[in-house]
Amino acid sequence: MSGPEATSADPPLVVLGAGYAGLTVAQQFSRRTRGRVRIVLVDRHPVHVLRTELYEIGRIARAGSDVSAWVVPLLAVLERRGIEFLQGTVESVDLRARRVRLDHGEVEYGMLALCLGNVAAYFGVPGAAEHTHQVYRLSGAQRLAAALRETERASAGLPGERRPRVVIVGGGSTGTELAAEVATTDWRRVAGSAARPPDVLLVTGALPFLAGFPPRLVAHARRILGRSGVMTIHGFNVTRVEPGRVFLEDGTVLSCDLAVWCAGLEAPEAIRSLPVPHGKGGRIAVDPTLEVPGFPGVVAVGDVTEFKDPVSGMLVPGTAQAALAEARVAAGNLVARRQGVPLVPFTYRERGVVVALGLGQAAGSVSRVTIWGSPAALLKHAVEREYSRAVERGETPSLI
Ligand SMILES: Cc1cc2nc3c(=O)[nH]c(=O)nc-3n(C[C@H](O)[C@H](O)[C@H](O)COP(=O)(O)OP(=O)(O)OC[C@H]3O[C@@H](n4cnc5c(N)ncnc54)[C@H](O)[C@@H]3O)c2cc1C
Missing domain, CATH: 3.50.50.60 (FAD/NAD(P)-binding domain)
Structure with a gap:
């Protein structure tokens, strides 16, 4: 130099x-x-968190306290380059x-x-910080995974045909990926054979679903999400959250077992x-x-x-x-x-963008070409895997 x-x-x-x-x-x-x-x-933290993979809530729930698949320990990576680490x-x-x-x-x-x-932005919505989960941090994703596991375990005792209900606030890529993942996870593998599949509601608020993404990607995502049973509610912002209740600005009250906040960051x-x-x-x-x-x-x-x-x-x-x-x-x-x-x-x-849509499905746009279904999901997993391997090798990779 x-x-x-x-x-x-x-x-x-x-x-x-x-x-x-x-x-x-x-x-x-x-x-x-x-x-x-x-x-x-x-x-x-003494680890690099693979934050782009924190929507994998079913896998995180199955993994319990073993989060090694979502982190890369920093010390070995930094030692190779003579970089000091201070926790x-x-x-x-x-x-x-x-x-x-x-x-x-x-x-x-x-x-x-x-x-x-x-960090999560709650825009002054009363109760949102206190009564919702989030997946913006690994600790938050772990807490949500544990809560989902418990809710699913308890679901066998719900009256009649009732299923647990999960309300996800925010129709951007994080909310969409999480909604699809919750809806398509086989919760019986996580919480026992009597677990009932949850109803998943995605509240997009005043913004359109997947605002800012290419229209063809959005169309495929909407179709795949609908197929996985996720219901979407458009057009109304959340005004208040209480334990077990999410209030919308048109007066609708959504009762739920769990609420997740994916509505914004600051x-x-x-x-x-x-x-x-x-x-x-x-x-x-x-x-x-x-x-x-x-x-x-x-x-x-x-x-x-x-x-x-x-x-x-x-x-x-x-x-x-x-x-x-x-x-x-x-x-x-x-x-x-x-x-x-x-x-x-x-x-x-931008090299491209791929939104995961649960159970081997995704929708993406790479070099202006729209891809969807399992090819898109395979691409997303391959890119994520290559990223974490390259980080472990001490390289500085790219990502889509
Ligand atoms: C579920 C989910 C899926 C996503 N999917 C994609 C995707 O597919 N593709 C994509 O490109 N992007 C995706 N993103 C967005 C992407 O994760 C972020 O844009 C990216 O993490 C930004 O990198 P960053 O280094 O700025 O912040 P971060 O990766 O969040 O790193 C910030 C670091 O600062 C540390 N830190 C924060 N505050 C403090 C403090 N006070 N003291 C000490 N340390 C602190 C944290 O521990 C962390 O290690 C996704 C995000 C989420 C939540």
């Missing part, structure tokens, strides 16, 4: 968050600087003092990558509280180079950012695929900043 040589006394590049964005920034920066600059990767929860960042406060002490940085992902508090330009949900409105405006050498990558693509004028979606693409450019720009050479703007080109 040209430019100033780092010494071990120099403050390191600190990367906050070891998800899709943070792990890739750390690995790419290490590769480009050939391990000559200290890198500290901070996360609250801790980020509480706040002081961008002027170049210091990060953790739940146990502080870390100083020379350069910084903000990659803390996002930046975590440590990001929202930064004195920088913010977009929707407190995301950081980054410069075209992915730097945080006013703070050279600080990048924000992945779900914490709001980025309008200068070519298409569209907002880059909050996906792992986009996070990985951004991370490569951000790592290059951190190196460029050290070397004092011009930074490169980020532009986004």
Whole structure:
């Protein structure tokens, strides 16, 4: 690497968050600087969570406490690249003092990558945070899986023909994938032979079903979802949630055994509280180079950012695929900043998108070609498997 040589006394590049964005920034920066600059990767967990697979709630319920299929342990992966790992929860960042406060002490940085992902947004809906489950985090998915298992175990004792009912709020890809998975899981394998299959209601709210996805994909998804028995309710937002009841704005009250919130995301508090330009949900409105405006050498990558693509004028979606693409450019720009050479703007080109629809079914659009059914499901699984294997090998793969 040209430019100033780092010494071990120099403050390191600190990367906050070891998800899709943070792990890739750390690995790419290490590769480009050939391990000559200290890198500290901070996360609250010592594992990289395969978050794109957390809709697999039937499998998670079967796996019980063994979540090894949804995580990659970080230490072995990072050791290969000489990246240090610091386990801790980020509480706040002081961008002027170049210091990060953790739940146990502080870390100083020379350069910084903000990659803390996002958290569920409840939009002030009373009871939503308290009385719904979510699959945005592994711990949430595990809790939902355990609750589903219990509900299914108890279903044998329900009066008459009654089945358990699961209400899923949010008709984007997470809600849709989860609804299909809950509806098509063989719960008798999980909860005993007397378990009754659940009724699944997907409440899309005021937004259309799978808003923003290609129309042909949406049409296939709607058909496959309907075939799996999922009922969809369109047009009305949720106004309140109580234990066992979800209230809609038209006055409808949906009784249920379990409610799941897949209705939206926002930046975590440590990001929202930064004195920088913010977009929707407190995301950081980054410069075209992915730097945080006013703070050279600080990048924000992945779900914490709001980025309008200068070519298409569209907002880059909050996906792992986009996070990985951004991370490569951000790592290059951190190196460029050290070397004092011009930074490169980020532009986004989506490789494709595939929505899982339960039991070997999916619908997708790859290079503008629509695919559906089992070929789409096979593609999704192959891509996910290749991603986790590549991470284990210490590589920085792509994803759709
Ligand atoms: C069920 C589901 C299915 C999805 N399917 C797809 C898909 O098919 N394709 C796709 O491209 N995208 C998909 N996504 C979206 C994708 O998962 C996200 O866009 C992606 O995870 C964003 O990466 P990130 O690195 O920004 O955030 P994350 O992957 O969430 O990483 C954030 C990291 O920061 C850590 N962290 C957060 N707060 C703190 C703190 N205060 N202190 C310390 N550490 C902290 C977390 O532990 C985590 O490791 C899906 C999401 C879900 C929930």
